[in-house]
Amino acid sequence: MTPLNDDFQALAWHPWKPSYLAIGGAISGTISLWNVNKHTEGPEYVMLDSSALVCSLEWSPVTGELVATVWVSGQ
Numbered sequence: 062m063t064p065l066n067d068d069f070q071a072l073a074w075h076p077w078k079p080s081y082l083a084i085g086g087a088i089s090g091t092i093s094l095w096n097v098n099k100h101t102e103g104p105e106y107v108m109l110d111s112s113a114l115v116c117s118l119e120w121s122p123v124t125g126e127l128v129a130t131v132w133v134s135g136q
Contacts, residue, residue, distance in 0.1 A: 073118035076125065083127055085115030092118065092129055 071085035080098040085091075090113035113131040120127055 070115050071118040071129075073120050073127070076120050076122045078125075083118045083120070085118050085129060087114060090115060090131070092127070094127075 068087040069084050070087035071083075073083045075081035075083075080096050082095045082097055084093050084095065086093075092115060113133045116130045116132050118127060118129050
């Protein structure tokens with residue numbers, strides 16, 4: 062597992078896949094998906110605008126989709 066280079070604001074465990082963890086960066090505006098059983102970052106890596114702050118993350122228990130709320134300064 063590579064070290065996180067950012068403070069994190071949000072964490073969310075996948076509702077059906079208990080080894081999947083989404084982490085939202087507080088400063089960089091990144092959301093990274095991890096498979097904690099394999100200690101690897103997943104192929105899905107989302108980079109939001111660098112001025113965005115990830116406020117919260119939630120997996121849909123019905124569809125398994127990841128929902129994120131962000132705050133963008135000055136907009």
